[in-house]
Amino acid sequence: MTKTFPSSLIALAIAAPAAVFAAGQNTLSVHILNQQTGTPAAGVEVVLEQKQGDGWKKLNTATTDNDGRIKGLWPEQPAATVGDYRVIFKTGSYFSAQKLDSFFPEIPVEFHIGKPAEHYHVPLLLSQYGYATYRGS
Numbered sequence: 001m002t003k004t005f006p007s008s009l010i011a012l013a014i015a016a017p018a019a020v021f022a023a024g025q026n027t028l029s030v031h032i033l034n035q036q037t038g039t040p041a042a043g044v045e046v047v048l049e050q051k052q053g054d055g056w057k058k059l060n061t062a063t064t065d066n067d068g069r070i071k072g073l074w075p076e077q078p079a080a081t082v083g084d085y086r087v088i089f090k091t092g093s094y095f096s097a098q099k100l101d102s103f104f105p106e107i108p109v110e111f112h113i114g115k116p117a118e119h120y121h122v123p124l125l126l127s128q129y130g131y132a133t134y135r136g137s
């Protein structure tokens with residue numbers, strides 16, 4: 001019996017390396033999904049900071065696109081180094097714009113970069129009164 005692969009699987013196999021390369025161009029990406037609506041959270045400001053001593057140094061700020069993503073949050077300079085960082089999701093204004101209350105006006109997510117050559121992805125699953133996050137790929 002001969003088995004054949006659907007053309008969509010072949011197309012996916014060809015496109016997958018390009019998607020991995022595109023994601024790997026920038027050290028850090030984020031994605032926000034609104035759990036209540038099941039839709040991406042567009043227009044959310046996200047701040048990237050680096051821990052320095054007892055404080056934090058702002059490295060970059062960007063806003064999620066219509067798909068709830070920021071594909072390249074890491075600035076061109078400085079290059080990523082081993083250390084502690086955080087992204088701050090400015091969720092209060094996102095919910096305010098929808099005329100909804102929210103318990104969390106900001107959601108800071110601290111993380112450690114141990115291998116600067118790797119890609120880091122921080123997804124956020126969001127609702128008005130809760131959230132979840134993890135290291136994505």
